[in-house]
Amino acid sequence: MKIARLKTEIVNLPADEPLGDSPENPNATRPIVILEMATDDGIEGIGVSFFGGPMTGALRQAVDELGALTIGEDPSRPERIAIKLREALGTSVLGGPFTLAYSAVDMALWDMRAKALGVPLWKLLGGARDRVPTYASGALMRGLSDDQVVTSARKLVERGFRQMKTQLALPGDTSPQREVARARLVREAVGPDITLMCDINQRWRPEQAIDIGRRVEDVNFFWLEDVTTADDFAGLARVTAALKTPIAGGEYVYGIVPFRHMLEARSVDIPMIDLVRVGGITQWLKVAGMAEAFNLPVVSHLIPEVHVHLIAAVPNGLTVEYMPWLRRLFQTVPMPVNGELVLPTAPGLGLAFDRDAIKKFKA
Ligand code: SMN
Numbered sequence: 001m002k003i004a005r006l007k008t009e010i011v012n013l014p015a016d017e018p019l020g021d022s023p024e025n026p027n028a029t030r031p032i033v034i035l036e037m038a039t040d041d042g043i044e045g046i047g048v049s050f051f052g053g054p055m056t057g058a059l060r061q062a063v064d065e066l067g068a069l070t071i072g073e074d075p076s077r078p079e080r081i082a083i084k085l086r087e088a089l090g091t092s093v094l095g096g097p098f099t100l101a102y103s104a105v106d107m108a109l110w111d112m113r114a115k116a117l118g119v120p121l122w123k124l125l126g127g128a129r130d131r132v133p134t135y136a137s138g139a140l141m142r143g144l145s146d147d148q149v150v151t152s153a154r155k156l157v158e159r160g161f162r163q164m165k166t167q168l169a170l171p172g173d174t175s176p177q178r179e180v181a182r183a184r185l186v187r188e189a190v191g192p193d194i195t196l197m198c199d200i201n202q203r204w205r206p207e208q209a210i211d212i213g214r215r216v217e218d219v220n221f222f223w224l225e226d227v228t229t230a231d232d233f234a235g236l237a238r239v240t241a242a243l244k245t246p247i248a249g250g251e252y253v254y255g256i257v258p259f260r261h262m263l264e265a266r267s268v269d270i271p272m273i274d275l276v277r278v279g280g281i282t283q284w285l286k287v288a289g290m291a292e293a294f295n296l297p298v299v300s301h302l303i304p305e306v307h308v309h310l311i312a313a314v315p316n317g318l319t320v321e322y323m324p325w326l327r328r329l330f331q332t333v334p335m336p337v338n339g340e341l342v343l344p345t346a347p348g349l350g351l352a353f354d355r356d357a358i359k360k361f362k363a
C-alpha cells in the first residue's frame with residue numbers, strides 16, 4: 001500500500017451558526033483547505049486545514065508540497081512520514097505554516113490506515129468509549145446583544161444540548177460589573193443544571209482574570225478558557241492557582257512542546273487540543289498521553305467530525321466541542337443527540353466529502 005496521488009482545493013464555507021441560529025457575522029465565509037489522498041490499491045483518505053486567513057492560498061500550496069513528499073510512502077507509517085517531512089524541511093519547519101499543512105496530511109494518513117485495517121479510527125486508537133459528551137459552541141458569542149444571547153441560549157437547551165459555551169471579555173465599553181451581569185444573564189437563561197463553559201480568548205490580563213474570575217465564581221462555569229495570553233505559562237498558572245473554577249487552554253499553541261511547558265507549570269486544569277495546530281492525529285494523541293500522566297482530562301477544539309474519534313479513543317477525553325464549521329463539507333456527520341455524539345462504525349474517519357457542496361463553495 002503506497003500513496004499514489006493527492007488533490008487539494010479551497011472552499012469558502014458560509015460562516016453560519018446552525019445551533020442557536022445566531023451568527024456573529026452573517027455574511028462572512030471561512031476558507032478551508034481540503035485534501036484528498038489515495039493509495040495505489042485504491043484506499044482514499046481525507047484531511048482538512050484552516051487558520052490560513054488571507055494566506056489560505058499559501059496554506060493550500062504548503063499542503064500540496066508536503067503531500068507530494070509522501071508519494072510512494074506507506075500511509076500506515078505516519079511517524080516515518082513525519083520524520084521524512086521534518087528532515088526535508090530542515091530549519092524551515094516553522095510552527096505555523098508547516099504544522100497547519102502537515103496536520104491535513106497526517107489526518108488523511110490515519111484515515112487511510114484505519115480504512116486499510118477495516119476499523120473506525122476511534123477503535124484503532126484505543127476505543128475507550130463508543131459515545132461521548134459534546135457541548136454547543138459558537139452560538140453564545142460576545143458580539144451578540146444580551147437579548148440575542150438569551151434567545152440563542154434557550155434554543156440550545158430546547159434542542160437538547162446539556163453543555164454549552166459562552167464568552168466574556170465583551171466588546172466595547174465593558175467593566176467587571178458588566179462582565180458579571182452578562183455571565184449571570186446566560187446562567188439564568190440556561191438554568192442551573194446546564195454545564196456552562198466560558199471563553200475569554202486571551203483578552204484579559206492575569207490580574208483581570210483573577211478579579212473577574214472570582215466575581216463569577218457563583219455562576220458555576222465548568223471552565224474558564226484562555227483567560228490570558230496563551231503562551232504566558234506563568235501568568236496562566238497564577239490564575240489557575242487563584243481560582244476555584246477550572247482553567248482550560250491550549251487551542252492557540254503549535255505542536256506538542258508548549259503543552260509540556262503548560263503541564264509542568266500547572267498552567268491549566270484542562271488542556272484543550274486543536275487538531276490543526278497541534279500537528280494532526282499523531283501529535284494530538286501525544287498531548288493526550290502527557291495530560292493523562294499529569295492526571296488531567298483533555299478537550300478538543302473545532303472539527304468535531306474528527307475529534308469525536310480522538311476524545312472517544314483516549315481514557316481522559318472529557319467532551320467534544322461541537323462547532324459545526326465543516327458540517328457542509330461532508331455527506332453525513334455524527335450529530336449531537338441529547339448532548340452526546342455516537343461514534344461512527346464505518347472504517348477510517350467515516351467521512352466522505354459532499355461533492356455538490358464543494359462545487360458550490362469552491363474558491
Ligand atoms: C474559537 C477559536 C477560533 C476559531 C473558532 C473558535 C474559540 C473556541 O476559541 O474555543 O471555540
Ligand code: MG
Nearest residue numbers: 199225226251
Ligand atoms: Mg476557545
